[in-house]
Amino acid sequence: MLQRGWYYYDFLVITGDAYVDHPSFGTAIISRVLEAEGYRVAILAQPNWRELSSFTDMGRPRYGVFINGGNIDSMVAHYTAARKRRHDDAYSPGNRAGLRPDRATIVYANKVREAFGDIPIVIGGLEASLRRFAHYDYWEDKVRRSILLDAQADLLTYGMGERATRQLAALLAAGTPAAEITAVKGTCFLTKDPSVCAFPAVTVASYETVTRDKRAYAAANLVEYDEHDPIRGRAVIQPHGDRYLIANPPAMPLDTQELDEVAELPYLREPHPVYDTMGGVPAIEEVRFSVTHNRGCFGACKFCSLAFHQGRMVTSRSHESILREVTALTQHPGFKGYIHDVGGPTANFRRPSCQKQRKHGLCKHRDCLAPTPCPNLDADHTDYLLLLRKLREIPGIKKIFIRSGIRFDYLLQDKNGEFFADLVKHHISxxxxxxxxxxxxxxxxxxxxxxxxxxxxxxxxxxxxxxxxxxxxxxxxxxxxxxxxxxxxxxxxxxxxxxxxxxxxxxxxxxxxxxxxxxxxxxxxxxxxxxxxxxxxxxxxxxxxxxxxxxxxxxxxxxxxxxxxxxxxxxxxxxxxxxxxxxxxxxxxxPAKPAAGKRGQSTAPAHKKGKSPTRPGRGPRRKHR
Missing domain, CATH: 3.30.750.200 (Transcription Regulator spoIIAA)
Structure with a gap:
């Protein structure tokens, strides 16, 4: 701030990750988007949550504070599926664990409230997005209320937040009180008057009900999942005590031109240099020479958070934008000729699964691929194939790998075998x-x-x-x-x-x-x-x-x-x-060695269930790769 001659700034962005200025990191995207809108942005990465001064050193922002817990949920970052504490954290300098608190979004937001009083607080990122409704918390083994209440925040953005962030920033900068911001898609807020909801809405069982009734929880969860559609989705209202959580419908995904603009903001594509003496930030290694070409996933795996965060509608960047990015990567001093990935949530999705989605959204209660592919599925890899072929022709490129997920059932539905052949010949490491x-x-x-x-x-x-x-x-x-x-x-x-x-x-x-x-x-x-x-x-x-x-x-x-x-x-x-x-x-x-007997006879015991006797001694040798 001193070097830039700033005596004030507009928005403070707080994150649970180390700061990496790369488009694979949500904090970098949101901060660069705000900067592109003309705002002065200060980034506070992994503040010491035990010290209030960590939050006040740069002074009070003029308009508000945006908070995320990091690229992944802070509890997932800290604990294994067996609830054991992890000993490392790839999103922290030197791979060190413990540089963010458990439930980071809540802790940071409460500290900001303590530091700055009634300043507008907006929480977002994956942690807030997945916890926007009353939700089962595996680590406490109970249902917790919406994170918006525990964080004492004014607003919550969910999904990919560029559209909502731009609108919120403009409203806050214009002096609109946070309590009056109720009509921005892709956001949630709390109110005592549900009639302020600006969209068609459906009400699900209250926090108190889903806490004691598992059938009600299941029914509410399905509605919340089904309404996460930017075209046909309705607002979802869930009572919490004497207040109502209102989740407005999802924002529309960015179109191709907008994705290009966001991807080509002036990222330095490296961790902040302050981390150089701390061992760097390991999370950059997999993505430094990788390119994200799409967003969204209609694969709809029920254990995956993508459907409830990015959504199931696929959008993609233009060939020209990706070619510019890869060409620029060839000039990086550490580049050795290998692009590690041209992928995304699912690498071989570059278009909606069918034409109907563009007008009507995704179908309720019907998945595009499982258990069998939908008859309307439009499986076509032509555009992706052409993109990869263009990238292979760029001077300085030795090899382009595809390391993010390939949806194999979608690939099999493409009757043109060119992409599969090119994948095997050129893109596997x-x-x-x-x-x-x-x-x-x-x-x-x-x-x-x-x-x-x-x-x-x-x-x-x-x-x-x-x-x-x-x-x-x-x-x-x-x-x-x-x-x-x-x-x-x-x-x-x-x-x-x-x-x-x-x-x-x-x-x-x-x-x-x-x-x-x-x-x-x-x-x-x-x-x-x-x-x-x-x-x-x-x-x-x-x-x-x-x-x-x-x-x-x-x-x-x-x-x-x-x-x-x-x-x-x-x-x-x-x-x-x-x-x-x-x-x-x-x-x-x-088994003991067989007793001497007639040639060809064995005293080895017969296998149970009437199957043939097992061979005594060592089993047949098998080759294992």
């Missing part, structure tokens, strides 16, 4: 990661994923293309344990499927109940909100540990848990020496 997640039908239905036969068709075609083009590239499946609907028997079936494929997964994601998602609703209520039918929930930490171990059954340190799980499920048939077995018996239970 040794292995392609995709997400079948599970192999059991009813578990996949709960997840909103296609059945495993679709993945197996994709795998077969992927292998054929690799053989055709002389490539030796692996396919790495992302798998998830303990999702609602998954029993111990289902986890065992998954282990058997992994055994059959002959490739042990390196990483397994244990289901993590994050606020707002339909899967989290299932976890809390034991009901599928889409059908109101009961769903089995693996809740105990030990059962979750057993299910996770089964998906990594070859690891020696998992043997005890896998053995326990097989005995518990009555699946001792999977303990033995046959190719279908998961574990060899313990040494104490190893």
């Amino acid at each position: 040794g292995q392609l990661k995709v997400a079948p997640e599970h192999c059991v039908g009813h578990v996949l239905d709960a997840m909103g994923k296609p059945h495993i036969g679709t993945y197996e068709k994709f795998r077969e075609k992927y292998q054929r293309l690799n053989q055709k083009y002389g490539k030796n590239q692996y396919l790495v499946p992302y798998l998830m344990s303990s999702h609602p609907g998954c029993t111990l028997d289902d986890a065992i079936a998954m282990a058997q499927w992994i055994n059959k494929t002959g490739r042990q997964p390196e990483q397994v994601q244990d289901f993590y109940p994050t606020p707002g998602t339909l899967s989290t609703c299932m976890y809390y209520t034991g009901l599928d909100p889409r059908t109101m039918q009961p769903v089995y929930i693996p809740k105990s930490p030990h059962e979750k540990e057993l299910q996770r171990a089964l998906l990594q059954w070859k690891r020696p340190e998992k043997r005890r848990l896998v053995m326990e799980a097989l005995h518990k499920a009555g699946r001792e048939d999977l303990i033995g020496y046959g190719p279908q077995c998961l574990l060899r018996p313990s040494k104490a239970a190893a």
Whole structure:
């Protein structure tokens, strides 16, 4: 401020992350958008929340304070799915944990209220977006009220906040009291008079009701999910005590020209230099030479927060904008010729899933891809294919990888095989990661994923293309344990499927109940909100540990848990020496050598359930990559 000759500034932006001036970080985008509107913006990154002076050092902003907890929910940043404290934080300097508080948005907002009194406070980012309604909180194992109340904030922005932020900034700068700002799409506010709602609205069960009635919680969660549509969505009203939370309909996604403008603001694409002596900010490494070409995802996985934050309507940047960005990256002193990703929430989405969406929005109670693709699905990779081909021609580019998610079921629906061929020939860095997640039908239905036969068709075609083009590239499946609907028997079936494929997964994601998602609703209520039918929930930490171990059954340190799980499920048939077995018996239970007898006879015990005898000694040798 002193170097710029500023004796005042307009807006303070506070974040739970270290400051990285790159368009993959929400704080950078919002701050640059405000700057482009002509405002003076001060950024306060990871303030010491224990000291009030950390919030007052730059003085009081003229118009207001925007607050986010960081690129991810602060509780997810701090705790594993087993509720164990993490020892690192990629969004902090030197990968250090503990530089932000638990529930960062609430803590920062309360400190700002203490420091500046009645100044307008707007909370946003992923943490606020997913917690805008009464929500189940996994870490406290209870339903919490809207974050807007606990933060003592005036307004909340949800989703991708550029439109709402511009409108709010203009209103606040014009002197409009925060209490009178009630008609901005993509925002939430509290009122004692619900009639001030400026849009058609639907009312869901109150915070008090959803706290004591799980069916009411499930019904409310489904409405909140369904109304998150910028075209057909209505405002959602939820009473909290003597006040009403009003969530206005979502803002329209930015169109292509607007996305280009936001992407090409003057980011320095690096962490602030103050972090250089602290070990840097690790989160920049994956995105420094990556490009985001789209927003939104109509994949609609029920455990994913994207549908409830960015939304399901896909929009994308122009070829010209992306070409300019990649060309500029080739001039970066650290660039070695490799673009790590040209992706987004789902890399191979560059258009709405069907033409109907542009006018009517996305369908209620119908997913575009699962359990089977919608007949109206318009699967076409032509535009993405042309973009990648143009990027490959830029001087200085050696290779362009696609590392963000590929939706394999969408790819298979494209009858033109050019993109799949180009993907295999040019855009894989040794292995392609995709997400079948599970192999059991009813578990996949709960997840909103296609059945495993679709993945197996994709795998077969992927292998054929690799053989055709002389490539030796692996396919790495992302798998998830303990999702609602998954029993111990289902986890065992998954282990058997992994055994059959002959490739042990390196990483397994244990289901993590994050606020707002339909899967989290299932976890809390034991009901599928889409059908109101009961769903089995693996809740105990030990059962979750057993299910996770089964998906990594070859690891020696998992043997005890896998053995326990097989005995518990009555699946001792999977303990033995046959190719279908998961574990060899313990040494104490190893079969004795067969007694001498006639040639060709064996005294080895027959396998249970009338199956053929197992071979004594070591099982058949198998190749594992």
